[in-house]
Amino acid sequence: xxxxxDERFEQYLKKFQPLAPEPLPDVxxxxxxxxxxxxxxxxxxxxxxxxxxVLLLHPLPKSGYPPHGAESTTRVExxxxxxxxxxxxxxxxxxxxxxxxxxxxxxxxxxxxxHSISLSEGRQSALAVLSKExxxx
Amino acid sequence: MPPLRNxxxxxxxxxxxxxxxxxxxxxxxAGERSRAQDAVHQVFLKMIESGMLAxxxxxKAYLFAxxxxxxxxxxxxxxxxxxxxxxxxxxxxxxxxxxxRDYAAELSLRRALAAIPEDQRAVTILHIWGELTFAQxxxxxxxxxxxxxxxxxxxxxxxxxxxxxxxxxCGTF
Numbered sequence: 001x002x003x004x005x006d007e008r009f010e011q012y013l014k015k016f017q018p019l020a021p022e023p024l025p026d027v028x029x030x031x032x033x034x035x036x037x038x039x040x041x042x043x044x045x046x047x048x049x050x051x052x053x054v055l056l057l058h059p060l061p062k063s064g065y066p067p068h069g070a071e072s073t074t075r076v077e078x079x080x081x082x083x084x085x086x087x088x089x090x091x092x093x094x095x096x097x098x099x100x101x102x103x104x105x106x107x108x109x110x111x112x113x114x115h116s117i118s119l120s121e122g123r124q125s126a127l128a129v130l131s132k133e134x135x136x137x
Numbered sequence: 138m139p140p141l142r143n144x145x146x147x148x149x150x151x152x153x154x155x156x157x158x159x160x161x162x163x164x165x166x167a168g169e170r171s172r173a174q175d176a177v178h179q180v181f182l183k184m185i186e187s188g189m190l191a192x193x194x195x196x197k198a199y200l201f202a203x204x205x206x207x208x209x210x211x212x213x214x215x216x217x218x219x220x221x222x223x224x225x226x227x228x229x230x231x232x233x234x235x236x237x238r239d240y241a242a243e244l245s246l247r248r249a250l251a252a253i254p255e256d257q258r259a260v261t262i263l264h265i266w267g268e269l270t271f272a273q274x275x276x277x278x279x280x281x282x283x284x285x286x287x288x289x290x291x292x293x294x295x296x297x298x299x300x301x302x303x304x305x306x307c308g309t310f
Contacts, residue, residue: 006290009297013265016233016246018161022174024152024181 145185152181155197158267159204161232165250165262166208170230176207198273201263205277242300249299257292260285 003011097103156177163173180203193199232250235243250258259278263269264285269277274285 005297006293009293010265013246013296015236016243018157018233018266019231021152021156021160021177024149024156025178 144188148181148185151196155200159200161266162201162262163204163208164232165258166205176204180204180207195273198269198276201267202277245300249296252299253292253295257288260288261292264289
């Protein structure tokens with residue numbers, strides 16, 4: 001039985017093959033990514049709640065300076081009163097200081113304190129040595 | 138194998154079987170290959186996630202209807218509808234792998250499809266390349282079977298006219 005014009009034209013059109021689509025994204029991977037994103041979001045939210053609770057219970061000091069009376073936590077313990085500020089003493093202070101600022105504070109405190117300390121014979125304070133030096137600029 | 142895994146495999150089989158026709162149908166609506174591809178992927182991935190395919194009586198018709206809905210929703214969101222006849226088809230990506238690598242004929246077919254009204258184009262693609270019956274097409278496009286058949290006849294006549302007069306394909310089919 002002969003095909004009609006329409007049927008022949010349909011057969012001709014069917015010879016044109018639609019192009020194949022891109023492969024479907026990996027379903028398991030997409031599902032896993034979505035799950036990990038959700039878990040990550042929950043974990044971040046939980047961490048924020050914990051941090052907020054800790055901050056509420058133990059508020060941080062308002063400024064960068066330690067509260068009055070808490071100085072001793074960061075301050076360098078001055079050397080024994082009997083010891084004047086020598087180069088060696090200054091080195092000891094620097095070595096044991098928790099921070100550079102604390103070290104400088106400690107050295108300065110010791111220096112002022114050492115003015116009233118009488119040194120034994122043959123010993124000089126570091127400040128005395130430095131003040132005698134003539135620096136050429 | 139768990140039921141979900143079974144269903145995912147079934148859906149991937151459907152993708153391999155109908156993916157090309159679905160993509161063509163989507164391009165004919167969207168006018169852009171990338172948007173069309175996204176819509177087809179979106180439909181399949183959503184089906185795998187939700188397991189909606191199990192509830193569809195006619196999986197093939199359901200797939201075409203879902204792709205059409207996805208594209209219409211996307212067009213609503215963008216507040217613009219692409220008119221295929223306004224797209225310069227010479228520069229656009231091809232839609233078909235033509236017989237005998239006849240790319241002039243491929244361009245001619247694309248032009249002819251772009252020139253017919255959208256509702257006729259949809260019916261033609263669904264019937265010829267989607268291999269849907271007029272009853273299935275009626276379900277996809279929410280029209281009667283008679284309307285689908287009528288649109289198809291009009292479309293076929295116009296396509297044939299366009300391809301014969303412009304490219305001289307009289308003797309080739």
